[in-house]
Amino acid sequence: MSRRLTNAAAVGYLALQSGKAVATLRAASRAPAAVEPSGAAIADVVVVQPILSGDPGLEEALRDNLLALAGARFCWLVDEDDPEAQRVVGLLAEQLARSGDTGTRLDVVVCAPAPDGVNPKLAKLQPALDAAGDDEVFLVLDDDTRLPRTSLGALLGGLDRATLVTGLPGYLPGRTVWARLVEQFVDNNAAMTYLPMAPVTINGMTWAMRVADLRAIGGFTPILRNLTDDLAVAGAVLGSGGTICQTASPQWITTSVEDAGHYVRLMHRWMLFANLLLRRQPITSVAQISVLHGTHPNLLWAVVLGSIRERRTAPLLAVLTGRALLLRHLQRRIHGRTLHRPALSLVSELVQPVHLGHGAVQRTIRWRTRTYRVRSDDDFSLVR
Numbered sequence: 001m002s003r004r005l006t007n008a009a010a011v012g013y014l015a016l017q018s019g020k021a022v023a024t025l026r027a028a029s030r031a032p033a034a035v036e037p038s039g040a041a042i043a044d045v046v047v048v049q050p051i052l053s054g055d056p057g058l059e060e061a062l063r064d065n066l067l068a069l070a071g072a073r074f075c076w077l078v079d080e081d082d083p084e085a086q087r088v089v090g091l092l093a094e095q096l097a098r099s100g101d102t103g104t105r106l107d108v109v110v111c112a113p114a115p116d117g118v119n120p121k122l123a124k125l126q127p128a129l130d131a132a133g134d135d136e137v138f139l140v141l142d143d144d145t146r147l148p149r150t151s152l153g154a155l156l157g158g159l160d161r162a163t164l165v166t167g168l169p170g171y172l173p174g175r176t177v178w179a180r181l182v183e184q185f186v187d188n189n190a191a192m193t194y195l196p197m198a199p200v201t202i203n204g205m206t207w208a209m210r211v212a213d214l215r216a217i218g219g220f221t222p223i224l225r226n227l228t229d230d231l232a233v234a235g236a237v238l239g240s241g242g243t244i245c246q247t248a249s250p251q252w253i254t255t256s257v258e259d260a261g262h263y264v265r266l267m268h269r270w271m272l273f274a275n276l277l278l279r280r281q282p283i284t285s286v287a288q289i290s291v292l293h294g295t296h297p298n299l300l301w302a303v304v305l306g307s308i309r310e311r312r313t314a315p316l317l318a319v320l321t322g323r324a325l326l327l328r329h330l331q332r333r334i335h336g337r338t339l340h341r342p343a344l345s346l347v348s349e350l351v352q353p354v355h356l357g358h359g360a361v362q363r364t365i366r367w368r369t370r371t372y373r374v375r376s377d378d379d380f381s382l383v384r
Contacts, residue, residue, distance in 0.1 A: 006306030010315040013299040014322045020292060021330050023196035028248035028334055031195070032157035032165070034150040041156055042071040043103070045208075046136045050077045050124040051143045053084035057254045062092055064146050066104060072139075073105040075131070077124040080110050107131070116382045118224050120370070122232070126220040134212045142205040145169075146252040154249035155208045163213050163242030164233070167206030168194055170250035170335045178263035180341060182255065184348040185267070187339040191248070191330060193293055199244040200285065201277055204230030206251045213242070227372065227380045228273045235280070250335045264358075265366045271359025276377045297352040304350070320346070 047069055049062070066074065078085040089108050096106055109131075114123035125140065132138055137159065141147055151167060158165030169190050171183035194203060207230075217240045226232035237244060257263050278286050300319065307316035320342075327340045363374045364383065371383040 002306060003310055003312070006303060006310060006312070006315050009299045009302035009306065010319050013296055013303060013319055016292075016296055016299070017192075017323065017326055020192045020196060021326050024192050024330060025333060027195040027246070028191070031246065031248035032154040032161070034148075034247075034249040035153040035157065036150055037153040037156050039071055039103075042069065042152070043073075044136055045069070045072040045139050045152070045156075046075055046128070046132050046211075047072050047139050047141055047147075048075045048077065048125060048128045049141050049143050050121050051082075051085050051089065052079065053082050053088065055144055055254075055256050057256060058085070058143060059088045059092065061144055061146055061254060062088065063095075065141065066092065066096060066106075068149050069104075069147060069152060070101060071103040073107070073136075075107045075109060075128045077109050077111055077128060080112055086110070117380065119226055119229055119232070121229050122220045122224050122226070126224070129211065129214060129219050132211045134215070136211045137208055138211050138214055139208040140204075140206070141251075142253070144253055144255050145205045146172075146254075147206060148249075148251070151206075151247070151249040151251055154247040155206070158245035158247055159208065159210060161243075162245035164202065164207060164209045164237045165245040165247060166194075166199070166202040166208075167247055167251045168249065168334070169203055169205055169253055170339065172252050172254045174255065174257060176257060176259070177344070178260060179255065179257040180344050181263060181348050182257050182266060183339070184341055184345040185352070186253075187331065187335075188327060188345055188349060189293070191334045194246050195248060195334075197288070197292070199234065199246050200238075200281060200289075201231045201234045202244060204228075204233070205253060207233070209237075216240075217242070225378050227374060227377050228276055231273070231277050231280070231377065248334055267355040268358050268362060269365045269367060271355045272363070272365055272374060273359075274356070275359050276374075280377070294356070297349050300349055301353070 047065065076089045078089055093106055093108060096104060109127060111124050114120040129138060137156065155165050155167060169186055171186050174180055174183060217236050223232035223236055234244060257266060278289065303315050303319050307313060324340060324342055328338050331337065331339045365372055365374060372380045373383050374380045
């Protein structure tokens with residue numbers, strides 16, 4: 001009987017992941033095309049980046065976006081108690097002024113600390129929205145994210161179909177094994193999570209709305225007390241009758257993860273946020289998300305343990321081979337390159353249930369320079 005269970009787990013794993021991959025590719029074929037936007041279209045974009053120091057790649061990432069999105073208006077939001085971020089943006093502003101590029105505009109806004117119970121990222125974004133023009137496109141881009149010019153074209157194309165359009169994350173290689181584990185988690189799951197289902201949230205690293213549409217739903221003021229900014233923005237858009245378009249064009253992220261503790265804290269935060277998302281969904285959506293995105297790591301564990309117990313390699317080899325071929329094919333089609341690293345990819349999937357359990361029971365998170373105690377998405381406090 002145990003052999004049958006192991007074989008059934010192997011077949012179930014490959015069938016589930018293959019079905020998700022087919023649905024992902026179909027959704028990608030219907031997504032807005034990655035095209036070079038016109039100069040006039042880029043001139044209407046304000047690239048809004050809340051910035052915190054602490055990542056060694058901050059200066060390079062910001063500079064890369066200035067070059068890739070030349071002709072847009074940039075709005076960099078830095079904290080008044082973050083002198084390193086102020087130094088970096090000041091240096092880049094001087095370099096831009098000396099370059100003679102008169103098409104790219106840059107505004108630096110120094111922000112006061114957010115009050116307790118207020119999302120610090122959303123608190124930064126509201127002043128940027130207040131200063132934007134109604135005819136501009138408000139593009140929110142994390143400070144560790146690089147947006148290719150053609151991916152901007154896909155985002156702008158998505159605004160012809162929907163109220164909000166969001167990007168698809170992909171990771172560039174990191175320096176440590178812990179960074180590479182994070183990369184594999186995202187690169188294994190992002191496309192098959194965001195693309196096949198009707199959007200219930202957005203990728204908070206990259207999203208865009210027309211300023212007039214964002215103001216029509218009250219901007220960020222009504223959601224300032226929500227901890228998860230991506231879920232809060234998505235809820236505000238959908239709750240007002242708006243729609244969300246998910247693009248299949250990648251944005252490239254570089255995040256420094258220096259050690260095991262940093263890795264655990266990052267994965268814990270993401271899984272706690274996933275738990276908060278599930279709490280806000282109807283039971284049918286919870287069941288669908290749980291089956292599609294929570295079952296495959298457990299099936300993989302069943303195959304691994306069954307193969308070890310039975311001293312058989314065939315089911316495990318079949319799963320590992322099929323899994324690698326599927327991920328590599330999907331990544332080449334979606335991201336234009338292979339991101340799969342076999343050993344780290346396998347480990348990242350096997351530890352997902354542990355991270356999910358950690359996020360469900362531990363309600364205190366460390367987020368950059370702040371520690372929060374989280375009771376619900378709109379009930380959190382700073383730990384002194």
